Amino acid sequence: DKPGAIILLDVNTTTPLTIVPGFMPVMQPQWPAGIGGQYSYWDDDVKAYVISESQQRGLFLCGSPVAQQMAAPPAHMFADNPIQFKIDIKPREAKNNFIPIVIAGSPVNTKYDSVKVLYNNLLGNIETLYKKNCEYYENLRNSTVEVITPDEKLNLAFEYGKVALNNLMVNNSTLGNGLVAGYGLSGGGGRPGFAWFFGGDAFINSLAMNSYGDYSTVRSALEFTQKWQRQDDFPIRKKSRDEKNIDVGKMSHELSQSDGLIDWWNDYHYGYNHADTSPWYLAAMGDYFRKTGDVEFIKKSWKSIVQAYNWSKSKDSNGDGLMDLKGAGLGVLEFGALVKIFNDNYTQSLWTQGIKEVNLMAKYTGDKEIEKETEILFPKAQQALEKIFWIDDLGFYSFGAAEDGKQVRDKNIYSSASILFGLMNNGRSVSTIEKFNESDMVTDWGVRNLSNKSSMYEPTNYNYGTIWPFTSYFIGAAQFYAHFNLQGLETVRKTAQHAFDYGLGIVPEVFSGDINTKLGEAYHDQGFSVSGYVFPMIRGLIGLEVDALNNKITFSPKIPADWKFLKVHNVNVGGAIVNLDLANENGRMELLAKKISGRNIQIEFSPDLPLGTESNSMHVNGQLVKPEMIHHKQAEQLKIILDLEEESSVVLMYKPSVSVFLQDHSTPIGDTNEGLKIISQNLDGKKLTVHCEGKPNKDYELGIMNYELVKSISGAELKDGKLIVNIPGTGNDFLKHEIAVEVR
Known part of the structure; x- marks a missing residue:
């Protein structure tokens, strides 16, 4: 300080x-x-x-x-x-x-x-200041969610990630206390890149920070962005009294920390050039509200929320329920062939999620008019998303569409934003993720923003072929949402590995699409790159959702078959602190939930298990219960709801099945894309088929659980408790391959 x-x-x-x-x-x-x-x-x-x-x-x-x-x-x-x-x-x-x-x-x-x-x-006061700093970060660790998995490197990346995100808070003596986007050298040009206050980055990072309970920091960051929301004559002054301002309510995109030495808002045109910042604000406010139950802050902010909602709604130029980029500003892309496309899936998905969040907040502020309006608008916007973006013959959601309805037919990672928020048809979401799991998108150090089969692909092009750790935020969480759990874990691990390559907890902005190296233009320490693994790790892999409004924790772990334990401690739900300890031996899973302090809460326990797993029995606090069984294309899921007063245990006995898992390995800087890609799995009776891609004549290893249940295998060799996969063929391109396992 x-x-x-x-x-x-x-x-x-x-x-x-x-x-x-x-x-x-x-x-x-x-x-x-x-x-x-x-x-x-x-x-x-x-x-x-x-x-x-x-x-x-x-x-x-x-x-x-x-x-x-x-x-x-x-x-x-x-x-x-x-x-x-x-x-x-x-x-x-x-x-x-x-x-x-x-x-x-x-x-x-x-x-x-x-x-x-x-x-x-x-x-x-060196010793005093040193101890004060240590105490600060010790408190950050102990007052937020702690995750302990068998993957020690992932545990460490998560803790470093919490520090990196918290370090984005800057107290500018002129402007106030808010989240900057990152840190790096300004270079000869003088522009600091992202050590500014960026509204969109603050909102993106706030969802990751909410995930592990750093609520006070998030509230401060949200309050700061409200100061610069566009008003009729502020911060941009009218040139004349009669000038009409059509952008009241628009949220600021970026603010230089030199404002005060210069007139940033009036002399420069960068402050409000993005359209997606305003719906991001609505999504972030709603997420914070659900996690904290902070009704007082939402009521205090309601005028600001309604202004941002009305501004976004006003950008629907054709009445389909979706804001479009026409006259609104930039979406997720800032240049190139697809910039300012009329229908931007990313921005319009954020807007649709924003409508849903405004509806929730309206119920608690008592604004019946907005509540009723959003109840009608939300399904209308949802239907428009499906109609505009689904490409039936290709089987995935499009990135965008022109005003005449012509769709972008190249695979683009930003389509996964709509799936992350659960806005789209489930079957189509599964199909989209399956297509995005292929090697034209997935690499050993992250996921490309554009397929390398696209004519626009260029591995060092900022928007058209590079790998942003930030995009793992969307695709990683979407993979877990659609129960592609092996692939989601790979996305988290491949993104988190960067936190050890460029400084502890530091993840650069953008990487080459062909080689594991950051680009020369990449900002060195980019906040939302850290969120790229923190967010899907907590909300997807760990499956933790806090609902303070309903006194409820949802715990839906999607851990790999070889993990024998998972500990999630310091979960804060409305002031109650809860520890969750999961033990997973082959055939037996036990959850011990313990309330450390605070009021009684409810827990929804809904773990994923490998395809073909059958439940034998479940006991809650010694009492036999019958869980809900849900079959997904990629996993089996059980669901039970229990009340937690002090301590509760859930013991699940299940009949295990054969399941595969990817061996963890880090990708050295400078490597090219070589690793095996698991596209999907399907179970037909006793036959488990693993669809994958790899390079020919190269030995790949897959982990396998319960290999003693294997009757026969094709497409791989079972050796020393592992599957050895060697794909026949020529050349150096990825080839499709199937592994078929007959189970006894």
């Missing part, structure tokens, strides 16, 4: 040592603001360089109490080379002490003496 940074050097040396820290000062505010007249000098009183500009609107200090000045910098400009100081270290001193380097900054127009006080304050 201070504008400063402390670096502690832990030095181990047996001889005298000199360390020379150096840095290139960039005394510039964020683009598009700029200042001249920068200078630097050494202040020997604090053993630090002072960096400022002629009007001293901003300045910072960088130094160390044991530093010595080296060459003096130019008096009225910055040097072309790094500014350096030296630290002489004796072995005995190094053994018992850290060597501090301190950086102290300032809000705009802070006097030098105040920054000097801050510098000395940081220096004099």
